[in-house]
Amino acid sequence: MISKRKANINLVIIYRLLIVFVAYAICRALFLAFHYQAFEPLNATAFVNIFIGGFRFDAAGIMYLNALVILASVVPFQFRHNPSYQKIVFILFVAFNLIGFALNIADIGYYPFTKTRTTASVFAQFSEEANKLKLFSQFLIDYWHLLVIFITMAILFVFAASRLTTGLPHIRHKGRYILASSLLIPIYIFVVILGIRGNLRSGAKPLYLNDAAAYAESPSQVPLILSTPFSVIRTLGKMSFEKKNYFNSEKELEQWMNPIHVPDSTATFDAKNVVIIILEGFGREYIGAVNTLPNAEPFVSYTPFLDSLFQQGRVYQHAFANGRVSIEAPPAIFASIPSLSMPYTLSQNANNELKSLIHCLDEKGYHSAFFHSADNGTMRFDAFMKMAGFDQYFGRTEYNNEKDFDGMWGMWDEEYLQYYAHEMTKMPQPFVTSVFTVTSHHPFSIPERYHNKFPQGHLPMHKCIGYTDHALRRFFEKAKQMPWYHNTLFVLVADHASIPWYDEYKTLPGEFAIPLCFFAPDGSIAATKDTTTVASQIDIMPTIMDLLNYNKPYFAFGKSLINTPPNKNFTISANKDRMQIFHNHLMMVREHETILQWMDLEKGYVAPNQKFTPEIESMDSLIQYGKAFEQQYYNRIIENRIYMCTY
Missing domain, CATH: 3.40.720.10 (Alkaline Phosphatase, subunit A)
Known part of the structure; x- marks a missing residue:
């Protein structure tokens, strides 16, 4: 049996997030492999731009899904090291990220029908369907290979993420411990906000779906740069139109x-x-x-x-x-x-x-x-x-x-x-x-x-x-x-x-x-x-x-x-x-x-x-x-x- 390693809680957070980033990169690689012909001939520069741009959208989606887990892990109190507390945090971490993996992998099958990444509108679109369960079951049957990929990825993810855990540290000065831990909180908040917004420039708007075009050589490559968790989360509640004023008269x-x-x-x-x-x-x-x-x-x-x-x-x-x-x-x-x-x-x-x-x-x-x-x-x-x-x-x-x-x-x-x-x-x-x-x-x-x-x-x-x-x-x-x-x-x-x-x-x-x-x-x-x-x-x-x-x-x-x-x-x-x-x-x-x-x-x-x-x-x-x-x-x-x- 492979033993688990104990480490500082901050290292555990970083290690687990790195695993998530790797998993998202694998999802993008699979998306490309399944639909390579749809994205036109890709040269080396295009590949680099796709994965650089993809990293920004992956980071935003990952931070959206893991913000609560990160917050729960960095609270500056000793109880966060309690094994039962850590178990709850780990379950939340796995659950949120498996949702992200599932969205990315499911879109490999759904993309040929829409030619775009899935957004939140899909839930409204199918909300009134009487045969939702049958449609979902048929999707799993027809795309069983994607189900196998998801299950395999989920098993490997849980295995890898559980290899490094935090133990009960020896705390000599409780006040110093709380102060040191508190000083790290702004850094984590900064990282989460940076990931979600995609930038911190004054006056710049938060990252949105259309920003993917900046990394694409042609419009057809945009879905390859986006990630489905980001697309779904950023379009939740976006069911209203905005006025345009291009012409004055x-x-x-x-x-x-x-x-x-x-x-x-x-x-x-x-x-x-x-x-x-x-x-x-x-x-x-x-x-x-x-x-x-x-x-x-x-x-x-x-x-x-x-x-x-x-x-x-x-x-x-x-x-x-x-x-x-x-x-x-x-x-x-x-x-x-x-x-x-x-x-x-x-x-x-x-x-x-x-x-x-x-x-x-x-x-x-x-x-x-x-x-x-x-x-x-x-x-x-x-x-x-x-x-x-x-x-x-x-x-x-x-x-x-x-x-x-x-x-x-x-x-x-x-x-x-x-x-x-x-x-x-x-x-x-x-x-x-x-x-x-x-x-x-x-x-x-x-x-x-x-x-x-x-x-x-x-x-x-x-x-x-x-x-x-x-x-x-x-x-x-x-x-x-x-x-x-x-x-x-x-x-x-x-x-x-x-x-x-x-x-x-x-x-x-x-x-x-x-x-x-x-x-x-x-x-x-x-x-x-x-x-x-x-x-x-x-x-x-x-x-x-x-x-x-x-x-x-x-x-x-x-x-x-x-x-x-x-x-x-x-x-x-x-x-x-x-x-x-x-x-x-x-x-x-x-x-x-x-x-x-x-x-x-x-x-x-x-x-x-x-x-x-x-x-x-x-x-x-x-x-x-x-x-x-x-x-x-x-x-x-x-x-x-x-x-x-x-x-």
Whole structure:
């Protein structure tokens, strides 16, 4: 049996903290090893900067988690050496730090879905999930190797940390002992504050997530520099927005971005039904019809049906999700409200009054319904759909047929889409409805009867894409038989992109690239592939308004995609504080007021090291639009001005 060594209590504190720092460095190395390709080619300088920057964020996270333990260890009284007291301190030390290790290691598995470090918003996002235990269990099953890594690290950590302990010192002068111990307290406090703040410069702000960009050669490296414990702790309670004041006058602000849309009031409204199909995780790279990029090899398509359907509709080569997770999609699609810095529906302003697409069409006599086969309340969709004005919500409860349950999320897409088509026949026309598919989602399973029917591809997701494409084929076959079909405008869009396979989609624009198609069976929308307009989910509402000849003023952060002039050809996407701003063929990456990267979309998406400087005029346009968008977004949401038009 290996004996434990006794040492001065200060040495014990330093020794144990060093072990924690080593463990965090190992977690970062594992994070890099599992996702090396996502961080672009790394040279020696990049490695050094990553681990220097990573040390600062590790130190902050470690000090947050260990501040209480350090304080309990340095109290200037003799009882701190008591074996029972030391045992309690050690248990707290182990517990707090195992939480930190668990967060870091779990993010190795979660990162491919979000492309960022996990923040506190994840707890709000999943707080209402009825199947949290099942989701957690499935995560442990699918990522069992991470569980093994955590258990191994935990055992080694406890073993190493327990090797050095403090004994009962021989104290000759109690007063001197208390004085000497007290003099060390300010030093410990200084170290803890320095670790948490990251600096002690006068006027400097405490370390925050966006400071990681200073150590990165490109935005994609930022998650590698951050640590998950720091990201979670620093974002706890950060569910509110801050006002921006980049422009002094409303006139100057509206020259760059005006969310008030004023259509032709004399236009004759076309009361088509509207059906919006939201495809879970359908990244653009899976769909051959829109999967063409400059200088790229031919892609494998997993969607033969969508490939044929998209030939009949208006599709957008450069369409992007406004966010990275499902909860961000409905506000963007139905109300033209993206999520900047945090999901809109998780913010303190989520109960703001808004005027969505559904509200506008309700004024025209439309019936509305939203369909999602997961548990009612999943992703808080039911709450938002009430805010958005939907008349009906059809979830797992309303479907009421558990034999079609996939065992994790909801009903199999094939059966549920048939149900969706059938339910619409019961509704008065005109109607606006939407369905959100679920099968193309982790754990990436499909019905047993389709085993080996669809191409397995390179990723578990690929067979799910093939299955849902088949389910869509069957849906449209049934819809064609319905009396409402030929008087309907269909919109097909994804909620977000998913795990990529091709290098072209492992870049910043690729991570947000999704399909977007407007299709009308009556031929009123000319079949075309738009390769110049930059589009996103917030543009769907204004485009539908335009296609229906909606003739009243309305509010939307997006633009209509019909005949978009070059000077209005802007859109945005965001992943927490990082914002991508698109204008014609250019993309700018901006975090707060720092510009991180430029990219030319005409040269393709597969150039992560592509470095160039746009023309001054184009550069200024992107910068000004980004500032104007932020100011309109944050200030109007804070002031509850996203629902009415005032002139």
